[in-house]
Amino acid sequence: MSELYAAFEGPRATERAEALVMRALERGQWGTLGDLAVGLSEQLARLCGARWAIAIHNGAQALELALRALNLGYGDRAVLPAYGAEQAAFAVARAGVTPVFADVTEGGGTLCARSARAALERGAQVRSGARAIVAVAVHGGVRDMDALTALSKERGVPLIVYAPHGAGFRWEGSAAKALGALAALDLGEMSLPGGGGAGCGGALVTDDEDIYDACWHYHNSGRTRSGGRSIGGHILMGTNARMSEWPAALLLDALERMPEALAARGRGLDALRAALHGQAALRLADSDARAEDVPGLCALRLVGADAARRDAYVRALKHRGVPALAAPAPLFGAPALSCEDFVRQTGKPAPCAREDFPNARAWAEQGVYLPGWVLAREEGVAGLGEALRSAVTDA
Amino acid sequence: MPNLALLGGAPVRAQRGEYLRWPTVGDDERDAMRRACARGFFGVGGPESERFARDFAAYCGAAYALPVLSGTTSLELALRALNIGYGDEVIVAPYTFSASITAIAMTGATPVFADIDFETLTLSPSACERAITPRTRAIMAVHLGGRPCDMDALDEIARRHGLPIVEDASHAHGSEWRGKRAGSLGAVAGFSLQVSKNISCGEGGVATTNDRALYERMRALATGYAGGAVPGVEARLGELACALLNARLLRLDADIRRRMRSAAMLTEAFESRPFLSPLRRDARVTRDSLHLYGFRYLPDVLGVPRNLFVRALQAENVCNVDEGYCEPIYDSALFADPMYVQSTGDRFVDPTPRLPGNERAARVEGAWMQHVSLLGEDEDIRAIVRAIDKIADNARELRDHAEGGDGA
Numbered sequence: 001m002s003e004l005y006a007a008f009e010g011p012r013a014t015e016r017a018e019a020l021v022m023r024a025l026e027r028g029q030w031g032t033l034g035d036l037a038v039g040l041s042e043q044l045a046r047l048c049g050a051r052w053a054i055a056i057h058n059g060a061q062a063l064e065l066a067l068r069a070l071n072l073g074y075g076d077r078a079v080l081p082a083y084g085a086e087q088a089a090f091a092v093a094r095a096g097v098t099p100v101f102a103d104v105t106e107g108g109g110t111l112c113a114r115s116a117r118a119a120l121e122r123g124a125q126v127r128s129g130a131r132a133i134v135a136v137a138v139h140g141g142v143r144d145m146d147a148l149t150a151l152s153k154e155r156g157v158p159l160i161v162y163a164p165h166g167a168g169f170r171w172e173g174s175a176a177k178a179l180g181a182l183a184a185l186d187l188g189e190m191s192l193p194g195g196g197g198a199g200c201g202g203a204l205v206t207d208d209e210d211i212y213d214a215c216w217h218y219h220n221s222g223r224t225r226s227g228g229r230s231i232g233g234h235i236l237m238g239t240n241a242r243m244s245e246w247p248a249a250l251l252l253d254a255l256e257r258m259p260e261a262l263a264a265r266g267r268g269l270d271a272l273r274a275a276l277h278g279q280a281a282l283r284l285a286d287s288d289a290r291a292e293d294v295p296g297l298c299a300l301r302l303v304g305a306d307a308a309r310r311d312a313y314v315r316a317l318k319h320r321g322v323p324a325l326a327a328p329a330p331l332f333g334a335p336a337l338s339c340e341d342f343v344r345q346t347g348k349p350a351p352c353a354r355e356d357f358p359n360a361r362a363w364a365e366q367g368v369y370l371p372g373w374v375l376a377r378e379e380g381v382a383g384l385g386e387a388l389r390s391a392v393t394d395a
Numbered sequence: 396m397p398n399l400a401l402l403g404g405a406p407v408r409a410q411r412g413e414y415l416r417w418p419t420v421g422d423d424e425r426d427a428m429r430r431a432c433a434r435g436f437f438g439v440g441g442p443e444s445e446r447f448a449r450d451f452a453a454y455c456g457a458a459y460a461l462p463v464l465s466g467t468t469s470l471e472l473a474l475r476a477l478n479i480g481y482g483d484e485v486i487v488a489p490y491t492f493s494a495s496i497t498a499i500a501m502t503g504a505t506p507v508f509a510d511i512d513f514e515t516l517t518l519s520p521s522a523c524e525r526a527i528t529p530r531t532r533a534i535m536a537v538h539l540g541g542r543p544c545d546m547d548a549l550d551e552i553a554r555r556h557g558l559p560i561v562e563d564a565s566h567a568h569g570s571e572w573r574g575k576r577a578g579s580l581g582a583v584a585g586f587s588l589q590v591s592k593n594i595s596c597g598e599g600g601v602a603t604t605n606d607r608a609l610y611e612r613m614r615a616l617a618t619g620y621a622g623g624a625v626p627g628v629e630a631r632l633g634e635l636a637c638a639l640l641n642a643r644l645l646r647l648d649a650d651i652r653r654r655m656r657s658a659a660m661l662t663e664a665f666e667s668r669p670f671l672s673p674l675r676r677d678a679r680v681t682r683d684s685l686h687l688y689g690f691r692y693l694p695d696v697l698g699v700p701r702n703l704f705v706r707a708l709q710a711e712n713v714c715n716v717d718e719g720y721c722e723p724i725y726d727s728a729l730f731a732d733p734m735y736v737q738s739t740g741d742r743f744v745d746p747t748p749r750l751p752g753n754e755r756a757a758r759v760e761g762a763w764m765q766h767v768s769l770l771g772e773d774e775d776i777r778a779i780v781r782a783i784d785k786i787a788d789n790a791r792e793l794r795d796h797a798e799g800g801d802g803a
Contacts, residue, residue: 018432021635025428028418030639031590031597057464057598060619060628073737074481074503087619090626096481096503096738188438200439200633214734221467222493222729235493235727237734239501240465240589244597246635250437329622341616341625344480345503 013250014257020249029245033220036248041203043255047168048183048205049176052212054219055243055251059186059202063091063134063162065241066184066204069214070132070158072097075347077130078160079119081111082331083360084138087186088162089331089350092134098346100130101332103357105143107286109299109367111135112359113147120155133159135180137166139285140372141293145171145178152180160184165296165372167203168258172290182206182215187251201247261376265295268375272298275385281392298375299327300388301366302395310366313395320387323374327367330360398789401703401710402796407782408712414771415715418595423642431638439629443637448601450644454569455578457603459610462632462640463617466565466587469600470498472630473561473583474533476612479504481740483532485561488518489724489746489753490761491537495563496724498585500735504532505742508725510750514675516540516689516761519752520548527556534560538567538577540687540763541593543680546572546580559583564603568594569651571682578603583613588636593650593686593766594643596636650770654685657769657776661688664780670696670787672760687763689719694759697790703797704786705762711782713775714768719761723753 013021024036031037037055045053056062072078074096080089082101089099100122103115111133120130133152135142142148142161152159159180163169167185171178187201204215217224222238269284276282285299302310310326317324331350336342338349374384400406431443444462452460463469479485481503487495489508499506510522516539523534534553536544546560553560560581564570567577568586578584583606586592588599604610612625619629665671672691692701699707701718708716729735730743755761768779786793 013432013435013437018429021428021432022425025420025424025639028416028420029590030418030595034597058619058629061464061630064628068734068738071733071737073734074740076737086622087628090619090628093626094628200437200629218734222497222732235724235729237500237729237732237738238493238497239471240467240494240598242465242598244599244636246597246639247437247633334622336623336626339625340478341475344478345475345626347481 014253016256017250017253020252021246024245024249031242031244033242034245034248036245036252037243040243040248040252043252044167044185044203044205047175047255048179049174050179050205050207052207052209053203053205054212054215055248056202056204056219056241057243058188058200059162059164059184060087060091061241062184062186062202062204063088063160064094065215065218066160066182067092067095067097067132069211069218070182072131078132078134079116079130080134081136081360082357083109083363084328085134085136085162086328086331086334087164088134088136089337093342093345096346098348099337099350101350101357104359104363106359106362108143108288109139109285109359109363110137110142111144111148113144113151115357116148117151120151120157131157133157135159135161137161137163137169139293139297139299140166140295141169141291142178143286143288143291145290149180158182166294169294170292176207179205179207181208182211201243201251262294264376265372268377268381269295269298272375272381272385275381276388279389282388295372295375297372298370300368301363302368302392303366305366305395307365309395310368313391314368316391316394317368317387320391322384322387323371325369327364327369330357330364332357332360397792399707399710399786399792400712401707402792406710406712407778407785411712412771412775414775415767417767418590423645424639427638427642428635431635437634439631439633441634443634443641444632447637447640447644450641451601452603454576454644455584455603456576457579457584458605459607460601460603461610461613461617462599462601462637463630464600464632465598466585466589466600467494467498468630469585469602470495470561470563471501472613472617473585473602474499474502474504475616476583476609477533477559477561479532482530484528484530484744485533485535486523486526486531487535488537489750490516490720490756491539491563491724492565492720493724493727493729494565495535495537496729499535500738503738503740505739505744507531507744508746508750510752511756513691513752513756513760515542515677516674516756517542517544518549520545520552522750523549524552527558531556531558534558535563536560536581537563538570540689541566541570541684542674542689543567543570543572543577543580547679561585565592566684566686568592568684569647569682570684571680573679574681579605582606583609588640593684594640594647596632596639596643599632599636599640651682651684654766654769655683657771658683658685658688660773660776661779664783665690668783668787669693671783685769686766688766688769689761689763691760692762697787699790699793700797701759701762703793707786707793708782711785713778713782715765716768717763717765719763720757723749723757
């Protein structure tokens with residue numbers, strides 16, 4: 001059980017979800033592109049305003065496949081945010097690609113376009129420059145989408161949006177504008193409001209048919225879209241990343257309840273923002289008029305704190321019954337990015353070990369996570385706001 | 396009026412038997428899934444997963460098991476845990492599903508093909524030894540259809556060259572070599588749990604080993620915890636799939652007993668029919684999961700090509716039969732795929748000249764019945780034999796059909 005899930009006790013499967021599971025069981029179509037997984041893919045495409053979506057085992061695997069489908073591999077580099085992207089960095093490395101880190105925006109905590117540009121320019125000085133930009137919707141959306149999209153076009157480097165929390169977030173009223181060339185969604189645990197923790201699930205979403213074709217055969221053991229289900233035939237490179245019917249059943253149910261849950265979370269977030277107004281020590285992740293986030297989690301910063309004080313704050317919140325977690329450590333200098341396994345996968349350690357990124361460091365040391373569902377509790381967020389405020393004095 | 400069902404005659408069975416449907420569902424499976432739904436935790440690392448890992452490891456005679464997302468993933472993790480990657484070579488038989496190959500390529504390593512023994516359809520130990528180079532880092536032993544490779548010979552070669560054996564046991568749940576189960580015959584093993592397999596959960600896999608250090612490495616590499624010491628990417632299997640597996644494991648042994656009885660009946664029948672050749676018997680194969688009942692069809696005897704014979708048998712409604720891996724994998728488009736090239740650095744050890752055992756099995760003689768064909772009663776197996784004899788008795792119909800240009 002992941003630490004994040006263990007800390008955040010969420011809602012349970014509905015009767016509809018269980019009925020879908022039992023129906024799939026009786027039909028005997030438990031996997032290999034079953035009706036529910038295919039139906040989920042279609043619904044996710046609609047949610048994201050895209051032509052194509054493919055349900056995948058999980059989000060990290062979706063990101064690895066995204067890079068492979070874009071023909072990145074051993075010896076290549078990709079720009080990633082230096083905060084909130086550990087699974088992204090590891091998934092990138094699993095494809096043989098070395099992450100090159102860039103800073104995040106000060107208020108939103110997602111990839112900063114200016115810093116990403118600088119990382120691309122640094123990369124251009126080495127023989128193999130970065131061949132992809134990976135933006136991470138760590139807090140339910142990505143900021144700087146316009147600038148990141150423009151940078152991607154200007155440099156001819158595809159933008160991949162990885163959404164561990166924020167499947168279906170919208171930019172300027174359009175989910176399609178928030179996809180980049182290819183989006184890798186994580187649909188497990190807390191990603192879909194209303195989901196209640198499908199446990200695992202991911203998806204690849206794109207508007208580009210060539211990319212879709214590549215993703216398709218890569219996720220389906222090398223079978224092309226026209227190759228059917230036979231074991232022979234036209235086989236290309238690929239692995240088995242197909243989603244089975246069980247998470248598909250849970251996620252289909254979650255999608256049905258998502259609009260209502262999302263609206264409730266939005267109201268809760270507005271109320272919490274109001275409740276914390278004037279609290280200089282506490283700062284929720286910035287909103288952006290252009291963005292409609294999907295808050296799988298609620299992120300805030302204990303402004304000015306160091307990691308020790310932030311950890312004390314988290315303990316004080318837990319003492320008050322608030323399911324809180326410290327934001328993850330910064331990626332630069334992480335031992336896993338220079339260990340033997342990492343170097344075996346990519347050929348070299350991540351080249352940022354000695355660099356510093358002030359916004360990423362601030363989010364990593366001061367960030368606090370709450371599960372998104374606490375925003376939608378029937379009793380409202382007044383008690384939550386009070387707990388967040390009062391715990392500051394204990395930290 | 397033709398006699399053969401393929402050409403419009405009456406089939407041996409008017410309808411296909413229920414036992415040819417897979418997977419089967421019983422109260423054990425229903426109860427397991429209802430309980431898991433009621434528990435409400437669907438993520439990774441829960442009680443169902445722990446139970447399946449413990450019970451499947453014990454079933455295989457292995458100390459450790461790690462349920463993961465797919466059989467391909469289990470093999471990839473096994474290789475990565477052995478520190479195999481870009482620039483390395485792994486020896487593998489070409490008569491296998493492409494996942495054996497792509498699992499190697501996913502790590503960045505290069506698959507190097509060694510021929511099969513066409514009488515067993517598994518890796519030829521002598522060919523394996525000839526394929527070893529200074530870059531070889533492992534031998535992948537594919538227990539095709541559930542029949543274990545010649546583990547005595549492979550083990551001796553592996554020890555002499557200091558190489559680990561990775562079992563591709565995707566078909567071999569419960570198979571035994573000299574009384575020892577697949578999953579504990581090499582350094583590490585990967586099993587598929589995809590829906591067609593003898594024990595399945597839709598999509599899934601499981602890696603087994605007796606080596607604690609290897610297990611710990613696989614677990615770390617498959618665990619997406621924050622702050623890990625190694626770059627772990629979440630690859631563990633969720634609770635609903637594991638709940639189903641816990642129920643399926645209960646019926647595995649009974650199914651294997653039935654399949655082995657059916658296979659013995661078929662083998663006895665095949666031995667007296669000159670156009671069929673069962674796989675070579677080996678007393679060291681003490682148990683065979685029989686995911687596939689492999690055999691050789693000798694087309695010259697009846698003058699009927701393999702594809703036509705197989706289609707004719709399938710049409711008689713008595714079994715699920717297949718020509719197997721007809722196209723040698725080394726001739727597939729896989730190795731020209733830019734994604735393969737990008738992953739492995741364009742290294743492909745082309746087996747020139749063609750590997751004769753594999754060519755013979757793939758292009759001419761190899762065939763198999765899927766495991767469900769063996770799950771009927773004795774009378775159902777006798778019906779398969781009757782269908783085979785019916786085809787032999789009416790081979791002229793097929794020859795005429797082929798000469799008429801309809802046999803391709």
